[in-house]
Amino acid sequence: MSSTKIFLKSSDDKTFEIDETAARASETLKNIIDGGCLDGVIPLPNVSSNILPKVIEYCKKHGGDNGSSKKIANGGVDKDKEILPDYDEEEDKREKVRVDELKKWEEEYMDFDQQVLYDLMLAANYLHIKGLLDLTVEKAASMIRGRTPDQIRENFNINSDFTPEEEEEMILIEDEWDDEWAFD
């Protein structure tokens, strides 16, 4: 357990501190650290000071335990036992408690509006934090699943940029698909 501190500088020139172990949750930061190009402060021109603390919060929670963050990222579908070489019941129980606790944490962590979602997704993408990217992408996907186009536009706060003619055409195509689906 190294407690070396790393300093990150946001796009608007604010500096934040993070433990090296936590920073390693980001592939991008990990490569910089391992590459030995660490020169005091790491500038992150694509991440603003609004979102960086949120990213650091995630890294703190997940740094150094990549195994379980992966499992969570898969929505718990893939919690195969072979991940643990010496499988024993106690360990399994503890693991389950930990996973449940982490899930709850993630639920609370992910409770924010769509502007934060976009920024967080971009930051996760830029910093290569797979678990965080998966979480944000999943949240966005849940805003689409089973919704009508109008609901989706509302969820994402976007307007259609089609001409009325185009729009008409698209709606026709959509109806056609819906009919087919209803049929079989």
Place this chain on the structure above:
Amino acid sequence: MEQGRTVDLYVLPEGCISNILSLTSPRDACRSSVISSVFRSAVDSDAVWERFLPSDYQQILSSSVYPFPFVFSSKKELYLYLCDNPVLIDKGTKTFALDKSSGKKCYMIGAKELSIVWGDTPTYWNWRPFPESRFSEVAELLNVCWLEVRGRMETRLLSPSTIYVAYLVLKFTDSAFGFEFPPAEVSVKLAAAGGGGGNSGEEEVKAVYLNPIGRQRRQFGVYRRIGLFSRSLRFGHAMRRQEPVVDAADQQPQQDRQIPKERGDGWMEIELGEFFNEKGEDGDVEMSLMEVKGGNWKGGLIIQGIELRPKKAK
């Protein structure tokens, strides 16, 4: 034309939007294409449709009977093709297709791959080509008392985490006879791989009515007479469902009575049952249709095969 278009979402690289869409369903993705042009181009990307195609689709298509030379301009086009055009695979014994709304695998097992009791006896069953069939031959029931059709499929070939429904795909000839009574019994169960009449898994037997649609009315009178007769004959014969078939027929509300339904392709189908394919590690699924209790002669049934497809989400 464009009023007050916000740019929030458009800060995301297209890869991100494709990524999001690939976590929805094909149906959701297609719906999203009407949202805006950015969505539309993301929806059409191969990255999205590659994820909707089964991971082993290339391997499956490599066993296509006819070379699969079609060049598709996109993965979406390939996906849509596979939804509407079942591909004959495995030496012509099965067809493979995709369920349009979920992208899950659908198979039809051709009649030749089914085990049909008396199927080898030409006076009982006739094997012949049939223009509207996917397979080179269909099984035509000429005349038989003991009607028993069974099919097997390895569950590992099916999509995981999916409820599948099995259907017998059939037609009746104009001179079909003998299906009025009693109902046929259908079942679907999971069994150990390789046969041996698996004893694992629950077997639920359901009654279905094969009688060709349109003749129902007339048959009700017949049901009762034959029913009483056969019940007295077989009094004490343990019936699986604990109650005489005639009573089941009378008590079952009309809408619950399974009868063959029209398919979109000119054939009819009758549901044999459903099962949950968890990881595809359950060995085989065994499906059957039997009508061996009435003892009467019946004929005029044409069997194309047994189809397995995901249960529609309501």
